[in-house]
Amino acid sequence: MNRNAFILTLLLIFGIRQGSGQDFSFDNVELDSMLGVFNNTKNDSVKIVIAEGMDDNFSYLGFNATNSGQFAKSYKIYREAFEFWESEEISSLFKKFPENPAIEKSYYLRLANLYFNFGHLMGATGNNLERKINYEKAYELAKKRDDVVNIVYCLSGLTLIHLERNEVDSARLLMEQALTYPAEQVGFNYSTLLYLDGMAKYEWKNYEAARRAFTMGVRDATKRENIIGQAFNNFALSKTFSEIQELDSSYFYALQALEIMNDLQEIQVFGIDISHVYEHFSDYFLQVGPQDSALFYLQLAYDKRTELNEKKLGQMAAFQQELLRREKNASREEKERIERESRFRTYSFLSILGGLSVLGFILYRSYRQKQKANILLASQKEEIQKTLTKLKQTQAQLIQSEKMASLGELTAGIAHEIQNPLNFVNNFSELSNELIDEMNEEMEKGDIEEAKLIAADISQNLNKINHHGKRADAIVKGMLQHSRKSTADKEPTDINKLADEYLRLAYHGLRAKDKSFNAQLDTDFDDNIGLIQVMAQDMGRVLLNLITNAFYAVKEKQTQSEEAGNEYSPIVSVSTEKVDDHIIISVKDNGNGIPEEVVEKIFQPFFTTKPTGEGTGLGLSMSYDIVKAHDGKIEVSTEENDYTIFKIYLPY
Amino acid sequence: MKKILVVDDETDVKDLFLQRFRKEIRKGDLDFMFAFSGEEALERLKNMDHGAILILSDINMPGMSGFELLERIKTKYVAPPPVVMMVTAYGDDENFKTAQKLGADDFLTKPLDFNLLKEKLRAN
Numbered sequence: 001m002n003r004n005a006f007i008l009t010l011l012l013i014f015g016i017r018q019g020s021g022q023d024f025s026f027d028n029v030e031l032d033s034m035l036g037v038f039n040n041t042k043n044d045s046v047k048i049v050i051a052e053g054m055d056d057n058f059s060y061l062g063f064n065a066t067n068s069g070q071f072a073k074s075y076k077i078y079r080e081a082f083e084f085w086e087s088e089e090i091s092s093l094f095k096k097f098p099e100n101p102a103i104e105k106s107y108y109l110r111l112a113n114l115y116f117n118f119g120h121l122m123g124a125t126g127n128n129l130e131r132k133i134n135y136e137k138a139y140e141l142a143k144k145r146d147d148v149v150n151i152v153y154c155l156s157g158l159t160l161i162h163l164e165r166n167e168v169d170s171a172r173l174l175m176e177q178a179l180t181y182p183a184e185q186v187g188f189n190y191s192t193l194l195y196l197d198g199m200a201k202y203e204w205k206n207y208e209a210a211r212r213a214f215t216m217g218v219r220d221a222t223k224r225e226n227i228i229g230q231a232f233n234n235f236a237l238s239k240t241f242s243e244i245q246e247l248d249s250s251y252f253y254a255l256q257a258l259e260i261m262n263d264l265q266e267i268q269v270f271g272i273d274i275s276h277v278y279e280h281f282s283d284y285f286l287q288v289g290p291q292d293s294a295l296f297y298l299q300l301a302y303d304k305r306t307e308l309n310e311k312k313l314g315q316m317a318a319f320q321q322e323l324l325r326r327e328k329n330a331s332r333e334e335k336e337r338i339e340r341e342s343r344f345r346t347y348s349f350l351s352i353l354g355g356l357s358v359l360g361f362i363l364y365r366s367y368r369q370k371q372k373a374n375i376l377l378a379s380q381k382e383e384i385q386k387t388l389t390k391l392k393q394t395q396a397q398l399i400q401s402e403k404m405a406s407l408g409e410l411t412a413g414i415a416h417e418i419q420n421p422l423n424f425v426n427n428f429s430e431l432s433n434e435l436i437d438e439m440n441e442e443m444e445k446g447d448i449e450e451a452k453l454i455a456a457d458i459s460q461n462l463n464k465i466n467h468h469g470k471r472a473d474a475i476v477k478g479m480l481q482h483s484r485k486s487t488a489d490k491e492p493t494d495i496n497k498l499a500d501e502y503l504r505l506a507y508h509g510l511r512a513k514d515k516s517f518n519a520q521l522d523t524d525f526d527d528n529i530g531l532i533q534v535m536a537q538d539m540g541r542v543l544l545n546l547i548t549n550a551f552y553a554v555k556e557k558q559t560q561s562e563e564a565g566n567e568y569s570p571i572v573s574v575s576t577e578k579v580d581d582h583i584i585i586s587v588k589d590n591g592n593g594i595p596e597e598v599v600e601k602i603f604q605p606f607f608t609t610k611p612t613g614e615g616t617g618l619g620l621s622m623s624y625d626i627v628k629a630h631d632g633k634i635e636v637s638t639e640e641n642d643y644t645i646f647k648i649y650l651p652y
Numbered sequence: 653m654k655k656i657l658v659v660d661d662e663t664d665v666k667d668l669f670l671q672r673f674r675k676e677i678r679k680g681d682l683d684f685m686f687a688f689s690g691e692e693a694l695e696r697l698k699n700m701d702h703g704a705i706l707i708l709s710d711i712n713m714p715g716m717s718g719f720e721l722l723e724r725i726k727t728k729y730v731a732p733p734p735v736v737m738m739v740t741a742y743g744d745d746e747n748f749k750t751a752q753k754l755g756a757d758d759f760l761t762k763p764l765d766f767n768l769l770k771e772k773l774r775a776n
Contacts, residue, residue, distance in 0.1 A: 461667075
């Protein structure tokens with residue numbers, strides 16, 4: 001059997017996936033039995049394969065021990081791994097095949113990986129100095145041999161240090177460097193890169209870019225069945241959506257993260273564990289309610305974090321003992337190294353202890369604060385609700401009073417409009433009575449022809465009475481409609497007729513109030529318009545408003561002109577025009593115009609130039625809203641001391 | 653025979669007058685003509701002997717108002733100007749004064765009292 005075939009066989013037995021430091025394939029294989037096989041084999045090729053398998057195993061066990069907080073165990077494993085891998089036997093073994101440089105390369109890649117993983121442990125135990133030194137050692141080794149996996153791992157690790165120190169710029173630069181390597185070369189932990197890249201962007205408050213990175217991270221982790229990658233990318237997505245106030249999405253991804261974290265109870269990666277997910281849920285429910293759930297999750301978070309921190313304390317104690325034990329029996333050289341690695345004893349360990357109580361305290365305080373905040377929030381919400389209800393009532397009253405105000409303007413006009421048809425009804429009915437008498441006289445005389453002629457007149461009169469009766473009826477109905485709630489139904493409406501009616505009503509309304517007032521009324525209606533779909537009552541209200549304003553303007557100018565002794569003849573004109581796909585209704589007056597500083601405010605609610613009590617200030621703002629509800633627009637053009645034109649554009 | 657020009661934008665005024673004055677018309681005492689706007693009234697007056705005409709005009713009309721018509725008639729047709737009676741729904745002082753100032757010969761309010769009108773027509 002040649003070497004390659006043998007390696008292939010072993011690969012199949014052990015299921016090795018080369019180049020992956022976090023491979024799970026050696027789960028059930030005892031390191032000791034592997035060492036036995038290694039020692040009993042004379043074949044260097046086989047020794048190499050078994051050594052690589054052992055290294056995979058060391059890395060896997062050590063890495064998992066770190067992540068689950070078993071620092072002492074992790075430290076033991078790594079020290080053993082270093083002893084094994086840096087021994088003369090192994091380093092010379094991998095140099096025995098100069099014709100195959102990949103074998104020597106493999107040695108250094110695995111050494112780099114060990115340094116990286118050990119740096120990871122140093123980070124977890126709060127020794128950032130050793131953490132950085134080990135990452136950098138790993139990086140040097142990997143860079144020299146173009147080992148993409150370890151290069152990006154180290155860049156990630158260094159990024160994380162920057163992120164923890166809030167050095168967002170440096171973090172971003174390193175991640176940009178890491179992401180130049182293709183996903184397929186990075187492999188299993190590519191989602192970690194995407195996560196860190198996202199975190200750098202998240203800290204930079206570029207939430208959209210962060211969201212993209214985390215989404216890719218989830219996808220990549222799912223593809224490679226990397227559950228830890230799925231967990232923290234989902235969690236990060238949830239936090240990101242929370243920042244941009246998309247709470248539904250935030251909730252969704254938090255659930256995804258929680259589901260995975262539930263299986264990884266003891267695991268803490270990048271400083272995140274399940275208690276952070278609980279805390280996030282608490283924040284979510286605090287914002288959207290119910291408040292009970294917010295407190296429930298806060299309690300869960302607090303309990304879990306306390307539990308995990310207590311465990312961590314225990315693990316740190318064990319780690320410390322392990323280091324002390326080793327230091328006693330160590331050589332001088334080793335002693336120095338162990339001292340460096342255990343430097344956490346002087347500050348890191350204390351800071352972790354301190355951090356614990358601070359963490360607990362902060363959590364407890366925020367728990368209390370949130371409780372207080374909840375009570376405050378609830379009362380504030382109630383307050384706002386009350387104000388809102390009051391506002392709505394006031395608004396309804398104001399709209400009603402605006403309606404009543406314009407109704408008042410209308411009533412006089414309507415009375416006058418009804419007077420004319422009523423006069424006809426009275427006259428023609430009186431006349432008909434007379435005619436019947438005459439008809440009877442003619443019949444007695446025997447002049448049937450004349451009697452028939454009179455009968456025809458009577459019939460004609462009855463028609464006229466009916467016609468004018470209906471006319472009065474229509475006017476009264478129109479008045480009732482004006483004060484009634486709008487139905488918001490569009491109906492085919494003769495805009496010309498509507499405009500004409502309201503022009504007359506407004507004019508007579510004003511005349512009734514101020515008998516000295518006269519104005520020339522000009523109309524120019526485009527007969528091509530026909531019927532258009534509008535809410536007739538609402539549009540009538542708009543027209544009435546514009547026309548009443550126009551009369552108000554000319555009346556003011558007339559008063560001023562009289563005082564000054566100037567010639568002035570007031571003109572109000574209403575015209576309609578069909579242009580392409582819309583119609584334009586124009587209401588023009590030759591009054592004083594609108595001053596420039598006022599013209600921008602006229603559509604604002606409650607803005608009025610009329611003396612207090614005369615105008616509600618809602619007429620134009622309501623008109624604006626009504627026209628907008630018709631997908632139209634309302635425009636004003638004005639020249640001071642000259643004219644004002646309001647134009648309503650409506651889609652045809 | 654008196655010629656009377658009635659000016660009003662309400663077209664049914666024509667039938668109303670023709671019926672109200674049917675006896676006078678039949679006897680040949682009165683002759684009615686009708687115009688439905690101030691402009692139309694001026695047009696009609698162009699070809700007539702103005703001295704023999706009595707004009708009965710509404711005030712509130714679209715376009716040329718009754719006052720404008722009155723003013724034109726009284727300034728344009730100097731010797732002798734036709735008799736002009738103004739009719740309005742607004743029987744207020746202001747209207748009355750304006751009518752007087754512009755030279756109206758009489759001032760009537762709606763609804764018209766036709767018996768009163770008949771007397772006034774007989775007197776003029």
